[in-house]
Amino acid sequence: MILRKLSIINYKNIRSATLTLSPRLNCFIGSNGAGKTNILDAVYYLSFCRSSQNPVDSQVITHDTDFFVIEGGYDTDGGDAEDIYCGMKRGKKKHFKRNRKEYKKLSEHIGLLPVVLISPSDTFLIDGGAEERRRLMDMVISQYDRGYMDILTRYNKSLQQRNTLLKMETEPDITLMELLEEQMAMYGEMLYQKRCCFVDELVPLFQRFHEDISMGNESVGLQYVSHCRRSPLIDVIRRDRMKDRAVGYSLHGVHRDDLEFTLDGHPMRREGSQGQNKTFVVSLKLAQFEFLKRACAGETPLLLLDDIFDKLDAGRVGRIIKMVSGDGFGQIFITDTNREHLDSILESCSYDYKIFRVDDGDVCG
Structure with a gap:
């Protein structure tokens, strides 16, 4: 997948930018707050129908303006052209179009343009709550499994309805309660199986990349934790129904799933x-990039690297540069405040690249 052309109007601090991009490497240089990250976020938005940083669509519209528009012209690995449009006026719903035809449901778009974003906020995967790690699984799986988001939506609807019954002061209808629990268990088991398959394939890729970057000096682990591992989910849910009534929400189910990260056998967040x-x-x-490249019918994801070199020593930076400069990666977008980092990448690559300077929302290159 290649993004040939990107047009942005009134997206965060980018008032107007039209960029003709390199099919291989695109570097965005500027000071902190200049708008480099906003350009990558616009690319992310075209793939996921939302910002990576702010779930409230109206808040990505430039201050003192009434709308935003993002347009992208893509070439697939198979040679097909895809033109994607997103626009929104304040107080109105957003519109997403593929080749001038509007989607009926935004979920139909997810997976068409696979993207992997690496950003400073990724540390929330370690420091944040389990919902951050579940979101990672959901985001990746939904890019190659079109039915996944529908199953997740159905599960969440059953969960919300059950929680409503649990909060009732009077005793809830037992028949309705059991029906909702059966739906939660059915959809939950389906989600569990898909997440299991994803994690099983991701772990060896993840450990290989980590070994290469750390030179084998550290051993890392990743384990999927779910109530489904105990026994059939319907039994787990019903076993603690009285506890759920006491607290007013569902304590068990795949909405409590997590990923455990370890470093040398100890919890990552502590070590x-x-x-x-x-x-x-x-x-x-x-590893997510490599997994998606294999899973998305051979469509190479876009790789967005936002301030990737911060907090890494020179050795690890060099090994990452060598990795992403190889033939295994497709089109890459990199932001940095330090021109030296980017120069070290450009010295090691023999392919096409473009450098864009970003200053207070203005982009030139």
Whole structure:
């Protein structure tokens, strides 16, 4: 997948930019707050129908303006052209179009343009709650499994309805309660199986990337934790129904799933330094890239590297540069405040590249 042309109007601090991009490497240089990350976020938006940083669509519209528009012209690995449009006016719903035809449901678009973003906020995967790690699984799986988001939506609807019954002051209808529990268990088991398959394939890729970056000096692990591992989910849900009534929400189900990260056999959040944490998440995201490249019918994802070199020593930076400069990666977008980092990449590559300078929302290159 190649993004040939990107047009942005009134997206965060980017008031107007039209970029003709390199099919291989695109570098964005500028000071902190200049707007480099916003350009990558616009690319992300065209793939996921949302910002990677702000779930409230109206808040990505430039201050003192009434709308935003992002347009991208793509070439697939098979040679097909894809033109994607997204636009939104304040107070109105957003519109997403593929080749001038509007989607009926935004979920139909997810997976068409696979993207992997590596950013400073990825450390939340280690420091944040389980919902961050579940979101990672959901985001990746939904890019290659078109039915996944529908199953997840159905599960969440059953969960919300059950929680409503649990909060009732009077005794809820037992027949309705059992029906919702059966739906939760059915959809939950389906999600569990898909997540299991994903994690089983991801782990060896992740460990290989981490070993290459760390030179084998650290051993990392990743384990999927789910209530489904105990026994059939319907039994787990119903076993603690009285506890659920006492607290007013569902304590068990795949909405409580998690990924356990370890460093040398110990919990990552307690053991890792800043550099080790950054190495961990970079390795995890590069594994995600490799996984998606295999899973998305041969369509190579776009790789977005936002401030990737921060908190890493020179040796690890060099090994990451060597990796992403290889033939295994397709089109890459990199942001950095330090021109020296980018120069070291450009010295080691023999392919096409473009450099864009970003200053207070203005982009030139």
